[in-house]
Amino acid sequence: MIQYEVTFIVDPVLSGDEIKQTAKTYEDLLKDSGCAIVNIDEEGLKQLAYPIKKRTSGIYYIIEFTTPNGIFLPKFELALKRDERILRFLTVRLDKYGVKYNADKRAGLIGKKREKAKEEVKEEVRKAKPAAPAPKKETPPPAPAPEAAKSEEE
Amino acid sequence: MASRDDIKFLSNPNIGSQRKKYCRFKKYGIRHIDYRDPDFLLQFINEQGKILPRRITGNSLKYQKKVAVAVKRARHLAILPYVADLLK
Numbered sequence: 001m002i003q004y005e006v007t008f009i010v011d012p013v014l015s016g017d018e019i020k021q022t023a024k025t026y027e028d029l030l031k032d033s034g035c036a037i038v039n040i041d042e043e044g045l046k047q048l049a050y051p052i053k054k055r056t057s058g059i060y061y062i063i064e065f066t067t068p069n070g071i072f073l074p075k076f077e078l079a080l081k082r083d084e085r086i087l088r089f090l091t092v093r094l095d096k097y098g099v100k101y102n103a104d105k106r107a108g109l110i111g112k113k114r115e116k117a118k119e120e121v122k123e124e125v126r127k128a129k130p131a132a133p134a135p136k137k138e139t140p141p142p143a144p145a146p147e148a149a150k151s152e153e154e
Numbered sequence: 155m156a157s158r159d160d161i162k163f164l165s166n167p168n169i170g171s172q173r174k175k176y177c178r179f180k181k182y183g184i185r186h187i188d189y190r191d192p193d194f195l196l197q198f199i200n201e202q203g204k205i206l207p208r209r210i211t212g213n214s215l216k217y218q219k220k221v222a223v224a225v226k227r228a229r230h231l232a233i234l235p236y237v238a239d240l241l242k
Contacts, residue, residue, distance in 0.1 A: 009231065009232070049234055058232070062190075090231055100186070101188065146185050
């Protein structure tokens with residue numbers, strides 16, 4: 001089984017339903033060609049680094065899929081190329097490291113999610129730290145107090 | 155005999171000695187370069203959007219080639235610009 005990843009940019013001028021329909025079309029096309037969809041990622045509206053077809057933004061879709069062979073791929077790419085709703089597309093074959101990277105990214109081990117997780121851990125540590133020294137400070141005063149009380153009694 | 159530590163230099167003698175360059179991919183064990191991560195790829199291009207040479211980035215040949223491919227893919231998908239001014 002070979003794993004591929006196709007990224008395409010959908011025209012932002014289309015309505016929300018049309019955009020979803022476009023993504024759905026290619027998902028179905030892949031399924032009909034005997035592919036197993038691994039993951040579909042919608043990155044949403046993003047600013048383009050340079051204008052394409054007089055558009056300055058686009059909606060990014062990433063579909064990962066596995067297939068026993070890549071015979072149908074030229075047909076699939078031709079369909080993308082002929083579609084006027086698609087601004088750009090790129091199909092990439094993933095090697096074993098790429099597959100692992102994407103799996104880790106989905107699990108939240110890489111990137112912004114990981115940083116967030118780290119921050120959460122730090123916050124927990126911060127919360128735990130003030131809690132720990134506080135009792136220590138509280139505990140010493142009671143100890144001298146009884147002594148003082150004793151001295152007063154004496 | 156006065157050792158080197160005892161001598162007081164007028165200027166810092168460490169100035170001008172270059173730090174040894176290294177390949178960050180080998181050092182940190184990065185095996186895959188994501189072409190959809192512009193913040194990471196920005197480290198390997200100059201402010202005009204050109205790919206920096208190995209003599210500046212210090213990458214090994216294997217990973218410099220992968221970086222170049224990733225930058226080119228990002229450019230195709232309009233994640234990075236082909237030409238730019240004041241990118242950084």
